[in-house]
Amino acid sequence: MKYFLLPFLFLLLGIGAVKAQVKSPDEFLGYPLGSKFTPHEKVLEYFKYLGKATKNVKIVSYGKSYEGRELLVAIVSAKGNMEKLEQIRKNNLDLSKGQKVSVKLAKQPPILWLSYNVHGNEVSSTETAIKTLYALVEAKTSSIEEWLRNAVVVIDPCLNPDGRERYVSYFNSVAGIKPNPNPMAREHIEPWPAGRSNHYYFDLNRDWAWQSQVETQQRLVLYRAWMPEVHVDFHEQNYNEPYYFAPAAEPIHQDVTAWQREFQMTVGKNNAKYFDQKGWKYFTREQFDLLYPSYGDTYPLYNGAIGMTYEQGGIGAGLAVVTIDGDTLTLKDRIAHHYTAGMATLETVSKHSDKLVDEFRKYFEKALVNPPGIFKSYVVKGQNLGKLKRMAQLLKKNGVEFAFGGTQSMTGFNYETGKTDGFKIERNDLIVNLAQPAAVLANVLFEPQTSVKDSNTYDITAWALPYAYGLNAYAVKESIKGKYLSVEEPGVPGNGQNPYAWLLPWNSIDDAKVLIALQNAGIKVRVAEEGFSAGGRAYPVGTLLVYRVENERTVKALSTKIADIEKQWKTLFYPVTGGFVDKGKDFGSSVYPALTVPKVAVVAGPDVSAQSMGEVWHFFEQELGYPVTTIGVDDINNLDINKVNTLILPDGSYGENLNEKIQDWIKIGGKLILIEDAILSVIGKKPFDIQKKEYFKDELAANSVLKYQDRKQANLSNAIPGAILKVELDRSHPISAGLGNYYYTLKTDDRLYEFLNRGWNTGILKSGSYVAGIAGEGALKKLGNGMLFGVQPEGKGVVVYFGASVLFRSFWENGKQMFANAVFLVN
Numbered sequence: 001m002k003y004f005l006l007p008f009l010f011l012l013l014g015i016g017a018v019k020a021q022v023k024s025p026d027e028f029l030g031y032p033l034g035s036k037f038t039p040h041e042k043v044l045e046y047f048k049y050l051g052k053a054t055k056n057v058k059i060v061s062y063g064k065s066y067e068g069r070e071l072l073v074a075i076v077s078a079k080g081n082m083e084k085l086e087q088i089r090k091n092n093l094d095l096s097k098g099q100k101v102s103v104k105l106a107k108q109p110p111i112l113w114l115s116y117n118v119h120g121n122e123v124s125s126t127e128t129a130i131k132t133l134y135a136l137v138e139a140k141t142s143s144i145e146e147w148l149r150n151a152v153v154v155i156d157p158c159l160n161p162d163g164r165e166r167y168v169s170y171f172n173s174v175a176g177i178k179p180n181p182n183p184m185a186r187e188h189i190e191p192w193p194a195g196r197s198n199h200y201y202f203d204l205n206r207d208w209a210w211q212s213q214v215e216t217q218q219r220l221v222l223y224r225a226w227m228p229e230v231h232v233d234f235h236e237q238n239y240n241e242p243y244y245f246a247p248a249a250e251p252i253h254q255d256v257t258a259w260q261r262e263f264q265m266t267v268g269k270n271n272a273k274y275f276d277q278k279g280w281k282y283f284t285r286e287q288f289d290l291l292y293p294s295y296g297d298t299y300p301l302y303n304g305a306i307g308m309t310y311e312q313g314g315i316g317a318g319l320a321v322v323t324i325d326g327d328t329l330t331l332k333d334r335i336a337h338h339y340t341a342g343m344a345t346l347e348t349v350s351k352h353s354d355k356l357v358d359e360f361r362k363y364f365e366k367a368l369v370n371p372p373g374i375f376k377s378y379v380v381k382g383q384n385l386g387k388l389k390r391m392a393q394l395l396k397k398n399g400v401e402f403a404f405g406g407t408q409s410m411t412g413f414n415y416e417t418g419k420t421d422g423f424k425i426e427r428n429d430l431i432v433n434l435a436q437p438a439a440v441l442a443n444v445l446f447e448p449q450t451s452v453k454d455s456n457t458y459d460i461t462a463w464a465l466p467y468a469y470g471l472n473a474y475a476v477k478e479s480i481k482g483k484y485l486s487v488e489e490p491g492v493p494g495n496g497q498n499p500y501a502w503l504l505p506w507n508s509i510d511d512a513k514v515l516i517a518l519q520n521a522g523i524k525v526r527v528a529e530e531g532f533s534a535g536g537r538a539y540p541v542g543t544l545l546v547y548r549v550e551n552e553r554t555v556k557a558l559s560t561k562i563a564d565i566e567k568q569w570k571t572l573f574y575p576v577t578g579g580f581v582d583k584g585k586d587f588g589s590s591v592y593p594a595l596t597v598p599k600v601a602v603v604a605g606p607d608v609s610a611q612s613m614g615e616v617w618h619f620f621e622q623e624l625g626y627p628v629t630t631i632g633v634d635d636i637n638n639l640d641i642n643k644v645n646t647l648i649l650p651d652g653s654y655g656e657n658l659n660e661k662i663q664d665w666i667k668i669g670g671k672l673i674l675i676e677d678a679i680l681s682v683i684g685k686k687p688f689d690i691q692k693k694e695y696f697k698d699e700l701a702a703n704s705v706l707k708y709q710d711r712k713q714a715n716l717s718n719a720i721p722g723a724i725l726k727v728e729l730d731r732s733h734p735i736s737a738g739l740g741n742y743y744y745t746l747k748t749d750d751r752l753y754e755f756l757n758r759g760w761n762t763g764i765l766k767s768g769s770y771v772a773g774i775a776g777e778g779a780l781k782k783l784g785n786g787m788l789f790g791v792q793p794e795g796k797g798v799v800v801y802f803g804a805s806v807l808f809r810s811f812w813e814n815g816k817q818m819f820a821n822a823v824f825l826v827n
Helices: 002-020 025-029 042-052 079-083 087-094 124-138 141-151 161-174 212-227 257-276 331-351 351-368 385-397 439-446 467-470 508-521 548-552 559-568 610-624 660-666 678-680 707-713 777-781 813-825
Strands: 059-066 070-076 111-116 151-156 230-238 248-253 306-315 320-322 328-330 378-379 407-412 421-425 430-433 473-475 501-504 532-534 537-539 544-547 574-576 602-605 627-633 645-651 671-675 721-730 742-747 761-766 768-774 785-794 797-802
Touching: 025 042, 025 124, 042 059, 042 070, 042 124, 042 161, 070 124, 070 212, 079 087, 079 141, 087 351, 111 331, 124 141, 124 151, 124 230, 124 306, 124 331, 124 548, 124 742, 141 331, 161 439, 212 602, 230 331, 230 532, 257 351, 306 331, 328 331, 331 351, 351 439, 378 467, 378 813, 385 430, 385 467, 385 508, 385 813, 439 467, 467 742, 467 813, 508 544, 508 559, 508 610, 508 813, 532 761, 537 777, 544 548, 548 559, 602 610, 610 813, 660 785, 660 797, 671 678, 671 813, 678 797, 742 813, 797 813
Parallel strands: 111 151, 111 230, 230 306, 602 627, 602 645, 645 671, 671 797
Antiparallel strands: 059 070, 070 151, 320 328, 378 430, 378 473, 407 421, 407 473, 501 544, 501 574, 532 537, 721 742, 721 761, 721 768, 761 785, 785 797
């Protein structure tokens, strides 16, 4: 009998030996976790090592960052769950579609997704991810074993490796042998552009819905393949702040369910229990709200999950820093706090696993039969197919179902007029019926006005897609279904081999790509500065013209190249047989000037908004595939017109770096584009004809009797955290080409400018221009009867003024159109 037991005992010892052979982070990395920052490549190595060392971990690589760094997640759970992991995923996906699953819900574990380091300089979270995965692999306690039987955990150690490596590289380059806890030490003060953002200086925590960045695009494919029940986003805030965890602050969007609110409270109380035991400071229900749809907590919430943000004090803390309270906060402290919150959350998920799955199921079943809000369908008019297709691409990425066309006559809220109007559904109108699994997300993205109870918000308060894309739309209280899966493309015009000219109406960003292709092929392109009719068709301002004879002199096989570009970019040129037009100016007129090929530079460096600069950089490289040169602020006044004929100054403060020397460059043909605060740097300088619109304040300040408890509300009258206003366009100017009847701007300040005396006021705000979002009464009074966008000619050159961001987070599509117009069409 004893001999019979020996093999069994050896087997047990063997199992224990194998488990003991799994190296801890300290053993694998060669230093105590938290004593230094772990490079991204070492993080990946350790995760992959654990993936090979145990069957309880699966490593899934989901892409690469812009700089080529690998993005991956570790999926960890109990052995039984790992053996049927794919079935668990499929079951969960079925639940997220409102479908029945073949197994009892009690046997379906919820998915807990933990995301770390979306902001590159919030570095403690990636270190926490290492500790958390190891603790789950080791499962040294019966509690952890139970938690893993009741849940599947997905760990993404670093959503933003490019930004993190930028921070770590800087820190390592300036730190001494020992960390210097003095807050004045340079290791605590990052240089421009700092490590928060990704390669293109985008904030990835504000990109979930828009998916403008490659990291987000790839992550969302994986995320939507799993659709977790709970998602936690680990962050850091100022190192003088205590820890923050759910429940969140107001305002909370009205579509967030009672269950989602309740479970946030349940999680928060359990987190608090462990923090109380340690005597750690924390706060809840302050500052971090649940409104803007593109955060790592709100996006999951609008997709049926419990989305939460956790914030540890630590930005700029390095390895150790003395806080305002006189305590020394170390990296190890920060890891301990994040680790404790994460494990406490897993415990809560485990205890409520059945309820989580059941409520997840109910969420999507309800979406199919009783979608949220007063509107049941949204109809986007199909007059501009280029923009409509781009909107359709965004909806598809987000799992929002849509169709096209119909014949009904309806009434609905008209986004353009703000009133209930009648309209007819036409063949290419895009229809979103909210009776679908993505009902809540679709409603949040389209609702004309977001309901906000508390106006003290953390981010923008308006983002409705029809305004962002410049497409008229209707919100309808009836349920409408489209008839077709795709748009009906316009008929192919008779191209012919020898037309007088080829014409291309300018309607969307895709047309800018066509222009680039034409100019890259050496083809001279002209632009219509006035509208005209030819061949029985009307052509608006901004239409591109390619004259055959003037191009055949220098371009061989011109017709073939035109046809190739048509095919490559899926566009249509309209041929005309002569230069005599039906209406307007004939083609020999000066209103059809040749376009100059832009040689573009953008300014970067200290005092320049990294976000604004990154938006410009990303637009040229990723949207257009167009070369752009980055120059420093010291080189603004030393431009060679043969190398740079278009200079873009992003939002920022340029001071004396921008002086009157720039005037000579502009006069000989330079184009200067000024964005937001860059305009302030030229006021009062030659040759700029622009003045800020000033307002006189009432001498009797209302806040003279303000109570201390109301101090945070004191400035709300003048606040405009991100509202939409209607801009009146000069539609005769090329900068307005393809924008529609109006332009809707996202405004985040109350700044406006006097009308230009020399130039064109291409975009003005009139009184009553408010459309949606939060805007204080005082701010709105200032935003009336002034210029927001303008164009000033100067010699052979031109100055373009953008008084509001037109490339905001790369989701304000109609702003991209205006920006492209300024770069390519304005001579």
